[in-house]
Amino acid sequence: MREMPPSHPFDDDKLKEECGVFGAIGLTDAANFVALGLHALQHRGQEAGGIVSHDPEVGFNSARRFGYVRDNFTKASLMDTLPGPLAIGHVRYSTAGSKGQTQIRDVQPFFGEFSMGGAAIAHNGNITNANALRKELIERGSIFQSSSDSECIIHLMARSLQRNIPERMKDALRRVEGAFSIVAMTRTKLIGVRDPLGVRPLVLGRLGDGWVLSSETCALDILGAEFIREIAPGEMVVISADKGVESFQPFERTKPRFCIFEHVYFSRPDSILGGRSVYETRHAIGVELAKEAPVDADLVCPVPDSGTPAAIGFSQQSGIPYAMGIIRNQYMGRTFIEPTEQIRNMGVRLKLNVNRALIRGKRVILVDDSVVRGTTSRKIKQMILDAGAAEVHFRIASPPTAWPCFYGVDTPERSKLLAANMSEEEMRAYLEVDSLKFISLDGLYRAVGEAKGRNSEAPQYCDACFSGEYPVAPSDMIANGFELKAAE
Amino acid sequence: MREMPPSHPFDDDKLKEECGVFGAIGLTDAANFVALGLHALQHRGQEAGGIVSHDPEVGFNSARRFGYVRDNFTKASLMDTLPGPLAIGHVRYSTAGSKGQTQIRDVQPFFGEFSMGGAAIAHNGNITNANALRKELIERGSIFQSSSDSECIIHLMARSLQRNIPERMKDALRRVEGAFSIVAMTRTKLIGVRDPLGVRPLVLGRLGDGWVLSSETCALDILGAEFIREIAPGEMVVISADKGVESFQPFERTKPRFCIFEHVYFSRPDSILGGRSVYETRHAIGVELAKEAPVDADLVCPVPDSGTPAAIGFSQQSGIPYAMGIIRNQYMGRTFIEPTEQIRNMGVRLKLNVNRALIRGKRVILVDDSVVRGTTSRKIKQMILDAGAAEVHFRIASPPTAWPCFYGVDTPERSKLLAANMSEEEMRAYLEVDSLKFISLDGLYRAVGEAKGRNSEAPQYCDACFSGEYPVAPSDMIANGFELKAAE
Amino acid sequence: MREMPPSHPFDDDKLKEECGVFGAIGLTDAANFVALGLHALQHRGQEAGGIVSHDPEVGFNSARRFGYVRDNFTKASLMDTLPGPLAIGHVRYSTAGSKGQTQIRDVQPFFGEFSMGGAAIAHNGNITNANALRKELIERGSIFQSSSDSECIIHLMARSLQRNIPERMKDALRRVEGAFSIVAMTRTKLIGVRDPLGVRPLVLGRLGDGWVLSSETCALDILGAEFIREIAPGEMVVISADKGVESFQPFERTKPRFCIFEHVYFSRPDSILGGRSVYETRHAIGVELAKEAPVDADLVCPVPDSGTPAAIGFSQQSGIPYAMGIIRNQYMGRTFIEPTEQIRNMGVRLKLNVNRALIRGKRVILVDDSVVRGTTSRKIKQMILDAGAAEVHFRIASPPTAWPCFYGVDTPERSKLLAANMSEEEMRAYLEVDSLKFISLDGLYRAVGEAKGRNSEAPQYCDACFSGEYPVAPSDMIANGFELKAAE
Amino acid sequence: MREMPPSHPFDDDKLKEECGVFGAIGLTDAANFVALGLHALQHRGQEAGGIVSHDPEVGFNSARRFGYVRDNFTKASLMDTLPGPLAIGHVRYSTAGSKGQTQIRDVQPFFGEFSMGGAAIAHNGNITNANALRKELIERGSIFQSSSDSECIIHLMARSLQRNIPERMKDALRRVEGAFSIVAMTRTKLIGVRDPLGVRPLVLGRLGDGWVLSSETCALDILGAEFIREIAPGEMVVISADKGVESFQPFERTKPRFCIFEHVYFSRPDSILGGRSVYETRHAIGVELAKEAPVDADLVCPVPDSGTPAAIGFSQQSGIPYAMGIIRNQYMGRTFIEPTEQIRNMGVRLKLNVNRALIRGKRVILVDDSVVRGTTSRKIKQMILDAGAAEVHFRIASPPTAWPCFYGVDTPERSKLLAANMSEEEMRAYLEVDSLKFISLDGLYRAVGEAKGRNSEAPQYCDACFSGEYPVAPSDMIANGFELKAAE
Secondary structure, three states: OEOOOOOEEOOOOOOEEOEEEEEEEOOOOHHHHHHHHHHHOHHHOOOEEEEEEEEOOOEEEEEEEEOOHHHHOOEHHHHOOOOOOEEEEEEEOOOOOOOOOOOHHHOOOEEEEEOOEEEEEEEEEEEOOHHHHHHHHHHOOOOOOOOOOOHHHHHHHHHOOOOOHHHHHHHHHOOOOEEEEEEEEOOOEEEEEEOOOOOOOOEEEEEOOEEEEEOOOHHHHHHOOEEEEEOOOOOEEEEEOOOEEEEEOOOOOOOOOEEOHHHHHHOOOOOEEOOEEHHHHHHHHHHHHHHHOOOOOOEEEEOOOOOHHHHHHHHHHHOOOEOOOEEEOOOOOOEEOOEOHHHHHHHHHHOEEEOHHHHOOOEEEEEEOOOOOOHHHHHHHHHHHHOOOOEEEEEEOOOOOOOOOOOOEEOOOHHHOHHHHOOHHHHHHHHOOOEEEEOOHHHHHHHOOOOOOOOOOOOOEEOHHHHOOOOOOOHHHHHOOOOOOOOO | OEOOOOOEEOOOOOOEEOEEEEEEEOOOOHHHHHHHHHHHOHHHOOOEEEEEEEEOOOEEEEEEEEOOHHHHOOEHHHHOOOOOOEEEEEEEOOOOOOOOOOOHHHOOOEEEEEOOEEEEEEEEEEEOOHHHHHHHHHHOOOOOOOOOOOHHHHHHHHHOOOOOHHHHHHHHHOOOOEEEEEEEEOOOEEEEEEOOOOOOOOEEEEEOOEEEEEOOOHHHHHHOOEEEEEOOOOOEEEEEOOOEEEEEOOOOOOOOOEEOHHHHHHOOOOOEEOOEEHHHHHHHHHHHHHHHOOOOOOEEEEOOOOOHHHHHHHHHHHOOOEOOOEEEOOOOOOEEOOEOHHHHHHHHHHOEEEOHHHHOOOEEEEEEOOOOOOHHHHHHHHHHHHOOOOEEEEEEOOOOOOOOOOOOEEOOOHHHOHHHHOOHHHHHHHHOOOEEEEOOHHHHHHHOOOOOOOOOOOOOEEOHHHHOOOOOOOHHHHHOOOOOOOOO | OEOOOOOEEOOOOOOEEOEEEEEEEOOOOHHHHHHHHHHHOHHHOOOEEEEEEEEOOOEEEEEEEEOOHHHHOOEHHHHOOOOOOEEEEEEEOOOOOOOOOOOHHHOOOEEEEEOOEEEEEEEEEEEOOHHHHHHHHHHOOOOOOOOOOOHHHHHHHHHOOOOOHHHHHHHHHOOOOEEEEEEEEOOOEEEEEEOOOOOOOOEEEEEOOEEEEEOOOHHHHHHOOEEEEEOOOOOEEEEEOOOEEEEEOOOOOOOOOEEOHHHHHHOOOOOEEOOEEHHHHHHHHHHHHHHHOOOOOOEEEEOOOOOHHHHHHHHHHHOOOEOOOEEEOOOOOOEEOOEOHHHHHHHHHHOEEEOHHHHOOOEEEEEEOOOOOOHHHHHHHHHHHHOOOOEEEEEEOOOOOOOOOOOOEEOOOHHHOHHHHOOHHHHHHHHOOOEEEEOOHHHHHHHOOOOOOOOOOOOOEEOHHHHOOOOOOOHHHHHOOOOOOOOO | OEOOOOOEEOOOOOOEEOEEEEEEEOOOOHHHHHHHHHHHOHHHOOOEEEEEEEEOOOEEEEEEEEOOHHHHOOEHHHHOOOOOOEEEEEEEOOOOOOOOOOOHHHOOOEEEEEOOEEEEEEEEEEEOOHHHHHHHHHHOOOOOOOOOOOHHHHHHHHHOOOOOHHHHHHHHHOOOOEEEEEEEEOOOEEEEEEOOOOOOOOEEEEEOOEEEEEOOOHHHHHHOOEEEEEOOOOOEEEEEOOOEEEEEOOOOOOOOOEEOHHHHHHOOOOOEEOOEEHHHHHHHHHHHHHHHOOOOOOEEEEOOOOOHHHHHHHHHHHOOOEOOOEEEOOOOOOEEOOEOHHHHHHHHHHOEEEOHHHHOOOEEEEEEOOOOOOHHHHHHHHHHHHOOOOEEEEEEOOOOOOOOOOOOEEOOOHHHOHHHHOOHHHHHHHHOOOEEEEOOHHHHHHHOOOOOOOOOOOOOEEOHHHHOOOOOOOHHHHHOOOOOOOOO
């Protein structure tokens, strides 16, 4: 069943984090805090957002909308329908160009009424055995209202024989494989869970007498909340007015594998992940890149905005001046409704313009965070050359992206990933640039603080998109024919 | 869980049919035919409408909207999203001012994916044991997405062990009590069902090579479809491209009890119910009223528009001239969004105006279809007196409405029904009119063609709203404390 | 300059009154009263509406909207922007299918700032020398913002050398030819004017301490205002808080010629025109018709809703039973936005349905108010025959419409008027009905109270649409090639 | 007369350029190119935009909308209403919080029909004798439809006795004082004019066989148009299909005084003004600042985004590392509709977040483009201190803004300008920072390429906002009581 969303995503050749989550308890009109938190997490999902709140007087309330948080969840007329001291919310990105588009019913949080009361749940990540679970649940008579993998969790909870919701959630999560950071709520409790590997982030904050859970610390800052700690991989916290924060370990212990790409691109530069400033990590990547792949040139320019910290690092390490060679149009939204033909053909020029006077005659190093299909990189290179650059050198702040992510990131299928099909030199030739260098996997590990680089026996992070080594078998995808990397 | 609808109903003191249903199979772009059918059934539900269609290429599609059919389901941009040769639809009215307002998720048709394929369902009526069924299903782990009684049917179907959808529907309906006329669809079949008593109408029509199901015949006329027959009480028809119309009898046979109020008010005057023209029945009611309760007067005026046929009948029987003493504003919608204080206080004057020049000094007989709370009747009487009428006589085309309907009609609770609390003379005094007469129950039966009147041993119709004799025990309501009429 | 309106009119083959006007002074939040008055006048113009108000604190305010009054001017959020004790408003219909569609800038009232203060003006009617005036004003440097004839008046006022606004308006109106009923306002005065012939209606009412001006009395009723008197042809009233109602005679006296078609169709049946109830006049037309053109038949049916009073009169005079043979869909709006192909082809079936059971086998007299192009009449005849009628007789409550109106009514060009091209018998043959009769011009005059019928030397009414005798020469149209009726 | 705009501006304590203009001729569907040009000029006016086009078949068409260009003028359904090979457009910012809000009728371009055909006009700048002109025109009977100063020009043109539109425009402009860059159009000509001082920019570009006029070169880049030259101060160009670009000099020659603040803040960094790259000028300002006002510190951070180029220059000159200490939320729009109380109180935190991990314990130099009221500077300082900075030093890339601009920039009244009331040291104390330094006026002139600094006898630029020396007397403001700087 499809219902059409109001807008068509504007593809810009980046991997997309699919979700951000936020929850608040013990705060007057908690939904307002959730809305602000989601606004700060908007980079994790721009297509749609939802909030569920609970008020002892009026029960559960819900609102789900396509579009930015700031365009929906800042209006008094909407927020007044979400009263109460407890709320959770979600922003999401959907897989553009694939089978279909998000329906409003796919927008989280999901809500279910159980025999002992209702619960709402939102997650960031991806359940890798969702298809199999869904099939099994439908056989038993469950009715799914969405195409979202998350809905499995709520059905598993509904069928659990446990007598309270945290226990039901444990039951459910033991059937689930994959990567997930969950915020959930009952009438009186705010719940946070990270999968055993801790692939996606989730942090705990304190605001006055209340508590908040957030995908990233930047959303604590917007509220003025204090950053307490990360939820640990495999941990479940249950937060209530009377008992405060209780911690549980519903899963078997395993060695964590946090997503290294959160450092490279997904998270905001002002967030702190695993005790490290994202900005500083990206700056360090630039420094590593300058060491690994130096080149004689006149200017170091970021591809805005995500390449900026690495470009600054590259400049400072290399001594080559940093400059804004490409200017981003601040008034560019990501979508157009029923656009004219001309708009459809404009592509990257709607968003980016080359600073022609600066670039003319110069040897330019462009620092970008990643290369996915390579389509945008080619257009940017062409813009730089059209502006009269003498040489164009690409330096990429991540290793070649050769494998799709199955843990909550929207990746093109493997055949469309440039690095899955070409060597570095082939990619350079395809992009028609003077040089192209990616940071090495070891270099990236050094930048995130692993002085000895990657432990190839037991990698410290999930780096499947670079290495093809998947810490959780993507069973639905394998059933669909996806081939894992051959053992070496 | 609530989500707010965009509008606030404008209460006008009438009983409200809660639903109309329509389905079509074997027609190019069937959803367009369903939309036109629903437009013709709009009087059965003005708050919201929904359509589900199925196309072999793209699968099931759905759209649900608040507001009139003509404002939503006439737009090419929406209808283009509902392709395929098979579709069903629904219009609904919601209970205003009671527990809350309709959410878009309560708008039918409902859809469920089963292990052998999906099905959508829409119904007109009310399931009187829905609360009990819902509780039982939640205990077993079903998750409800709406507060609608209809959703029970789809969950019961999901849990059925039968291997095809018509059989699953039979399974489900055997657990269900109450009044219902259902249209449902699978990927290849259009299904129609009436409850064993046949309380709500459902008719079959033929249009070219296709078939349609409709609540009323007036919706066949708008399409130019041929009226084939009524679906019989207790009958299930399964219509497919290859086998045409197949008829089944899933229920035990019982004596039918069609809703007599459909004749009095709910159905459109140009529909045919049980082989009788609704217009002619209402005209006959006016004739009966003039015989039962004659009065000397100068003019017979209908309360527009529902009292018109009975007023014409009254005039023709009595010889007192018929006149349009009250004029209805054609541009009156039923709802206002965030109205000014002044609008809120205007009440009936926004909709009706007295033809002062005509009324002045006259003895006026006002013919109305029913008296519910009496609030509007009082206002109309006052308008007539303010215009200078010499006398005001009310003649009501139905017996006193003293009991709530639990079979798909929105009725105020019993304590608010004027006739539940007052005798006819007390009502006359309360309305401050010169005379007030209701048609007798026997007179009404005669007008619908029962020459001997009501068979009090085995009434031919459901007349619970007048008699308090409920043909199906309203078990949820009894569990909530509703007291049946004491045995006499 | 065009800006597109949001909707496309749904042509239904009727002459269309182009405007209704309303003004109020001395009432708290006068704009709310104006809105209610305009709602009651909506039949005079359904496309758009506008209100200008003045508050001593905040000055002039304005709102203009496409769509019904009830959908725009009932919202607190809009009405709060129109404060103050003085306001005027306007509803308009635009000429569909002709040169183009209304722009929001063509929606009245118009406002102009003069050297001694601002004024707003709205009118009902048509200025027959507007093109010539406009050309002259543009030559002198006036800039027109609309394509409306009304804007000429405000430019003429701006250029007047008089020192107060009523005097400027007199100056302006002496240059203007045609038919107009004006409501206007300054910061402190409400002004009403009727052209010397008094072609269009305008009435004065009293509400508490305030005064209102309205096109029709039905808009006084909705407010509970007292009907004081009609503004006299050629009269200007200037109403202020301190001096009350002052009356002026800015024009040379001439014999009035009120529009007789206001009685036949334009005005609401509950209005009083020239001391006569519109409903009773229409009833009398039906009586005259039955005398002039009797026919043996089984049923008299109105074409809803405008033919209803005449049909009742015809039935009462002839003794043939009155019946609702055609049912109107109450949920039919007049416009569709981007409709599907199917909707576009539905035509009259979307609005009307035949009461088949009633009509079958019967000889039916259909009473309609007028025949314009004949297109709708043909469709209705066909519907009646398809339902099985034995005979169809048309009786028309007006003489043949053979000439266009240039005084504020939207008429097709002469070549498209059926009666301009055919005799009565040719029309009967074209419509393929058993008989067709129009009321005679004398019969119509008798029905409006002229016992001796039409005074052909000095007709008592403007009946140009029937007689081709234009009381004011349509000079712009003559300049465009329109040929007056040849002298006989 | 007011009509309310749909949104409320979110004040962020910056001077605001009030307008951008763009025109195109000789291009298929010119309005599409104008829309893209306006999108690239959105920084010059975010509140509303308008486009007028002309097509030989359908004449002039117009659309004006509140909101961003990309949200309105990218839709096929709107752009299809603006056909033809000739179009002009305008984006505008309105003065928030002052007398009122923009009405849609104040949105340019303005259109007037003259005796020899119509013309549309849009301008960037401000007419300093508009009030006096308006009064004079109203006395003579002109009717103004807007409160915009630009409308005077079109009325002066309407009253000109010249026989063609370019000559009428010359007539009109000779009565006008102030700063203006105009794009205008007739049915066949695109016209560009700059005032004699050339205060506001206007450039000419070539695109295929067509021509474009634009406020800035960045809007040529988005189209891929070639930058031909600037329109000279005092020049009028008339561009037609047959004669190409004709140049006229309607004004007396005078020494140009281009707005120096266009270099500092208004223009986009990728534009070229007076042959100089805006980015490089801002970088040079940073270099000058580092020379004039060095300070020992750990980091140089821009206040995003406008302080970025100067911060880079400061860093490169001083050797102190450049870092992104403040992160801007990319999903921040500038307005909220009916915001919650909480949103209203959030202020700058909605837009900016401090990179806490980076800032903690550091001595930070913040580089901003200007200080207006000082309100935002105080908040930013506080955020930096809250994040644990050891010292905060402000370096401002413009001299103290002590005088309002009357040439098309929205400035607070003089009493609200921090620098009008305080010395540099008082401002430092008020902002509570460790040091505060503005670039000197001479330093700024050096950065824009005047090696000898400002020529105080005959300043090369308009720098009235810094110096109080107004090159054109602001006569309306003087009439309203504004006091010029006392002669020294």
